[in-house]
Amino acid sequence: MNIFKHTPLTALIFIWVALSNCATENLNFIGEIVATSDSSNELRMHIDFEIDQKSSAYVSYWTETNPDKIFHSQLSQSDRSHHLTLVGLKGGTTYQYQVSVSNVNTSIQSEVEKFTTSKFPINVLHLRWEPEERTGLSGYILSQRRLVNGVIFMIDDDGDVVWYQQIPKQPKLSHWTARHTILVLYGAATHRNSSGDHIVEYDLYGNERFHLNLSELDIPLEAHHEVRFDENNNLLTLVYQHKTFDLSSIGGKQDQSVMGDKIVRMDTAGNVLWEWSVFDYTNPLKDSTILRTAEDWSHSNSLSIDSDGNYLVSFRNFNQVWKVDSKSGKVLWKLGKGGDIEMEPSAQFSGQHAFHVNPEGDYMVFDNGRQNRQTRILTYQIDEANKKATVGLKLQLPENLYSDRMGNAYLMDNDNMLVCAPRTNSLVIMNQKGEILGKAHVGIPDPYRAEFVRSLYPLDHVRD
Template sequence: MKKLLPLFLFLCSCSRTAKINVSMNAPSWMQDQLSVSVQQPDKIPAVFADGYILMNQRDDPGSMLITDAGGHIVWYHQVKGTGCKSAHFTHRKTILCILGDKTYPTSYGNEILEISLTGDTLLHLKKGTGDFTSNVHHEVLLTADDHVVMLTSTEKIADLRAQGGGERDTVKSDGILVTDRHGKKIWQWSVFDVLDPAADKDILHTRSDWMHANSLSFDKDSNYLISFYNNGQIWKLDAKTGKVHWKFGRGGDFSYPDSAGFDMGHAVHLNADGDLMLFDNGVSRQQSQTLAFHLDPHHRRATVKIKAVLPAYLFNERMGSAYLTDNNSILQCSSKRNTLVLGNREGTPLWTMRCTFIPYRAEFISREQLLPYTFN
């Protein structure tokens, strides 16, 4: 069993209502992985200057890092023998992540770990526990009642003769599994529930990774928003019936300006304004950007609210994320360029962090979100 390395943490205060002060020292080799430069110091919003950034490292030993705006590591957790494939700051003020060793590619793994900011392991599910029997990838979330939601790998034997394939070809794709905290299945869904791979004219080229779901989040009504890299779409999925309410993006149900077209997206979510926000890799244009849309499901129209184009040197063909820090600034992660950028709504860089590792995503956490925890 993999050993969870302890944090060097001190818990201060014994009152439930008092602030909990967490103090620790990151090793110098870890701190040396980050460097910050500020392009427009007078434009940095106070909420960002006082806030924090969550990142993860996918190599062994896997780690989760929280830094301040100066690039100083204020909290970290390492896991020996495996990588941390993705990480979220939860409504419980905990860190929830996917673990997987080097035998698992990119964002795939076989374990789920939840830890508190004081270093306690609150949940540790391993593949094979209960109904958790498939690989987990890209995303793991907690529902409001603390059930575990994960993107999983799934496959189906399909007759692909209509597309020039075989009578019993294997098609690999994606699903959603919801379990309790012991791994018992509560709900399950698969792409195969709503799509027939034999109807896809390109299936012989994509059957080893059909659709490639790469993010999962909650809509305001607690249904799911799921994004697919290969077909450039985002779906709203009913969390009870599995019905697809709508498809947004290339060939989807909504009209939107051609100038805001996106082909491959990551980190899809509803932002603080209630708009659908994503990091667009922009592979067809060789230009990455952040987009946010106000969706009108009744009239099937989408209005562009944010179009923040990254500088050409930060083109990021895979991975990445974008999150609002306030109404006028966006924290963007250009993973393949090892760079985080705080920019305005037009994409102009205000602040930059360079990393020696590849940051899959970079989540912004405000000081208020952390309370009652504070960092030294």
């Protein structure tokens, strides 16, 4: 019997639409979910699957030994075929995972699957933690091993290496960006320890977002100590500048070459948009040490952006930090020995590195303490109108963490500090009382800097 024989046409149309909508509300996996190891990196895993309708998807994953600590992939946007790469994995570990899929109508989850990662290659990084409890880390540590063919790496809050990227030459420094990528400056071993001619932005999956070879520019540059994005995603870096001076009046040569520093702002194609030279704001002839320091006179070693958008540049050899107007280039103040900011003598620094504004709004500096061989962490509040600095934190590091060069101290989310003490190959987590909560040795050669990374990427798509 045909149950629709005497049904009005409008009712048949309504039934057809309702049945069609019901059909589209159901999502289904087509075939198997496939997990494949990344052939070039043991700490990445690819997850591939197909859905019968366009949908968005992500993967949740956890170790078999700690199922309560759940990680999530980034979101694969609306499509039927999905390819997701999991990062932040430990080597030689079995994971369980589950795929979550959704569209405007409904959502589904797969069965729980599993995979096992290959062992982490020990030759990449010889990481050793001291017996202290590895506590106090609330995210990740990003650092670098500066071998001729080196590596940049990240450590998780368990103290394990969970991410690395091989670098074709010697990585001089690495910097975590607001774009959830890593800027790397690298060069040949023949470059100075902190300088190179390649600036590359890597994403977490090993892809180069851009690659700038400074040696191939119309006017070649040699960058050093710093590379970062400004608010417009232009590059800021320090570059060496050579200029000839007549130093015969003080016992030098008539054509003495003096090496100073420039700040350069450029786009990712290498077009220079703005530059600033230390030579325009101070004269080497007025420096009584110039005959000894001409080959590396000013030695700027960090460049950061103040909360008002102006630049903070550290000059190790001057024992000073300058604030530079990012538009006019005017020097707004000089903090340190012989500067124009009043400060108590005990808060003076020497050979300093990594001057920046911390998340609490204080100026923070790693005082290498070359003058008295005592490395410290210092913070300041600066009254710019009255040119006066008030010291806050004044923490002396243990003698076995003394670093006459390189290094940094950064606040983490939990108010603990991440300290890089390169001369002892140490990455240290400590509280603001100076108590060490964790200390790792990362082998030779020493790292230049270590940064705190709160999270690998946004997770707004993850359902509670």
